Amino acid sequence: MAQRPIVTLTTDFGLNDHFVGTVKGAILSIAPEVEIVDICHSVQAFDILDGALALAQAYSYFPTRTVHLVVVDPGVGSARRPILASSDKYNFVAPDNGVLSLMYARDERLNVRHVTSDHYFLQPLSNTFHGRDVFAPVAAYLAKGVDQEKFGPEITDFVRFNAPKPKAVDAKTLRGIVLKVDRFGNLITNITPQDAPALLQTPAPGFKIVVGKREVTALQSNYADGAPNELFAILGSMGYLEIAANRTAAAQLASAGKGTEVSLVLEGAAAAGNGQ
Amino acid sequence: MAQRPIVTLTTDFGLNDHFVGTVKGAILSIAPEVEIVDICHSVQAFDILDGALALAQAYSYFPTRTVHLVVVDPGVGSARRPILASSDKYNFVAPDNGVLSLMYARDERLNVRHVTSDHYFLQPLSNTFHGRDVFAPVAAYLAKGVDQEKFGPEITDFVRFNAPKPKAVDAKTLRGIVLKVDRFGNLITNITPQDAPALLQTPAPGFKIVVGKREVTALQSNYADGAPNELFAILGSMGYLEIAANRTAAAQLASAGKGTEVSLVLEGAAAAGNGQ
Amino acid sequence: MAQRPIVTLTTDFGLNDHFVGTVKGAILSIAPEVEIVDICHSVQAFDILDGALALAQAYSYFPTRTVHLVVVDPGVGSARRPILASSDKYNFVAPDNGVLSLMYARDERLNVRHVTSDHYFLQPLSNTFHGRDVFAPVAAYLAKGVDQEKFGPEITDFVRFNAPKPKAVDAKTLRGIVLKVDRFGNLITNITPQDAPALLQTPAPGFKIVVGKREVTALQSNYADGAPNELFAILGSMGYLEIAANRTAAAQLASAGKGTEVSLVLEGAAAAGNGQ
Secondary structure (H helix, E strand, C coil): CCCCCEEEECCCCCCCCCCCHHHHHHHHHCCCCCCEEEECCCCCCCCCHHHHHHHHHHHCCCCCCCCEEEEECCCCCCCCCCEEEEECCCCEEEECCCCCHHCCCCCCEEEEEEEECCCCCCCCCCCCCHHHHHHHHHHHHHCCCHHHHCCCCCCCCCCCCCCCEEEEEEECCEEEEEEEECCCCCCCCCCCCCCHHHHHHHCCCCCEEEECCCCECCCCCCHHHHCCCEEEEEECCCCCEEEEECCCCCCHCEEEEECCEEEHHHCCCCCCCCCC | CCCCCCCEECCCCCCCHHHHHHHHHHHHHHCCCCCEEEECCCCCCCHHHHHHHHHHHHHHHCCCCCCCEEECCCCCCCCCEEEEECCCCCCCEEEECCCCCCHCCCCCCEEEEECEEEEECCCCCCCCHHHHHHHHHHHHHHHHHHHHHHHHHHHHHHHHHHCCCCCEEEEEEEEEEEEEECCCCEEEECCCCCCCCHCCCCCCCCCCEECCEECCECCCCHHHHCCCCCCCCCCHHHEEEEECCCCCCCCCHHHCCCCCEEEEEECCCCCCCCCC | CCCCCCEEEEECCCCCHHHHHHHHHHHHHHHHCEEEEEEEEECCCCCCHHHHHHHHHHHCCCCCCCCEEEEEECCCCCCEEEEEECCCCCCCECCCCCHHHHHCCCCCEEEEEEEHHHHHHHCCCCCCHHHHHHHHHHHHHHHHCCHHHHHHHHCCCCCCCCCCCCCCEEEEEEEEEEEEEEECCEEEEECCCCCCCHHHHCCCCCCEEEEECCEEECCCCHHHHCCCCCCCCECCCCCCCCEEECCCCCHHHCCCCCCCEEEEHHHHHCCCCCCC
């Protein structure tokens, strides 16, 4: 059985409207052999960092040659460019607004093009739904095997930003933020093991995390080890330090949410590695 | 690679239950080669017009011969008929309650059948889940290539309704309503460019739109051109005049929602074209 | 066209995060020929019975040899075992926490294995996302045709529970609960026709159902037969007695929800059959 080309979708379109279905129709009309896979359509509306996070957590689990289509596009219809970015393994189609930034930071060998070949776009071209009229057809033609060069010229001035990183307040204290709250109420911080390597030493040092209205002093290796209503820190599957609770939403226990400040204080150890 | 037959789903089943998954299983058990594509499952419960709108915005973007399955069916188990409608390009399977009305209005060459061949239905046949027991198998057999005539006799008295149209209040004023609020908070009105062609003239005439608690006097061609917290009118991708805001929910700014009245007053120009 | 192997997904991951997309990528990277079908991702977080109900309502509608992947896994990373269960028709991959219990109760010829062959797992293996690292790859290799014996030894002490059953309070009265509220606001009780066969006699006996703040005395055979704002009982497609209303959420009318007590009082007839 021949492998079908895969196109994934990551958008802030939500699932309440026809938007996602229409994009899928536009892809399949050009490339009916494509397998379309939803990564997430619940990126917060207009939130480019949230889209970048969703993509970064999923794209590398897909087969080589997958086309990742990302549409979080508050500038739709304005001068922002549609782009096609290619790494050794994947192709990405997105607006040039930084939504690929976390991918850029991981895949060093990149080729980025400004998609200018508008004969690939649907006509009439709307000003407000480029997911349907621009990005879907470009992804479809890519999945069909059209050469990258045909879509437009290579560029180097594509938009990229750095995800917010924790800052060293003093030798023992890192201050970060909650990047997002996941479905289970876990608070995903922007603190990585590299930011606080001492936390992972054996035995683990004493530490204190202040988040929202609560202090957290326990570190667990899985959610089920937490006592009822206990908040604990855990190194989550996203690669970040999370504040979690066993079968309960940590966000509620801590009265914390996206953007809440998080302070990590390590006892007797320098918060080495931060500021990298 | 042979093209797989496509069946799309548009329902008010939501995504919180097993309903959609069960329908997909029922289709695949009959026609495992089918590619199932979700258009939308968040049609407002029991809301036939909302379902008609979702379908109308998406179906024509799919490949020829796609089977569009639509289940918004408050009369399930009652005497309402299951129907099969065929245009030049597509097949539609739905309850005969008007949910195909907006498609009827666009595809003039239609053939509509009352599906009476109950040997295609799942047994035992429930009274409450015809999406699973009636519509899914009919769509699956259609996708497999069963001739339309085998499903039942042609009918001409199928249920259809007209979508609500704006009304001329006086020579300068059109009164419409908000058809729906989309994921981004845009207010989709029922006013089309044909209803107010003067709006699209160059230069655009002065105008005023009253919606909810706000007056709108600006017209933009893309969302990003709006000033912060400014409400503006825009001709959206659905083919209707929308009231929108840049990276903000217009619905909240205007305290307006589905069903809210919208008045468009054109300065010095007749609101030509309305009432068509 | 060769039939593609099918893997279904039933999880409590929700659709707001990257979790589902990442699981799909992990499956397709191992078995790109697989057709992935969502049953439901909105199982209530950590709620094993709710997951068991969703699976039980859908799995038997899928083609023979479908692999059903179920991840409702509050014990992820703890000592709970990953298992592979096989009936005559289907394979199931899940944590051993009882989430397959309702399936166990229906498929008597079962073979259950403890999945111990960790060379099938993704590396590095996280402690918090076994949907991605353990269950997805096992389902993918199963769908590819790897023999069941290769995944681990057969076990008989797998976790199973009985769904809550209604109890006879006296000769005329059954007391049950609301198992769930569906998308339309229907109250799905745990009372089956076998629990109260008298209800289905012709003519139906008088009865009274007390639920939340309301009494229900009507039995309808389809939703559309209900008068406006009338609560009525109906034998729903899930095989349970439901309390419903025509185009209205019964849950709101009755101020009832998941877990609400439901009393069924049959007039002049023994509530025969309960307690089976």
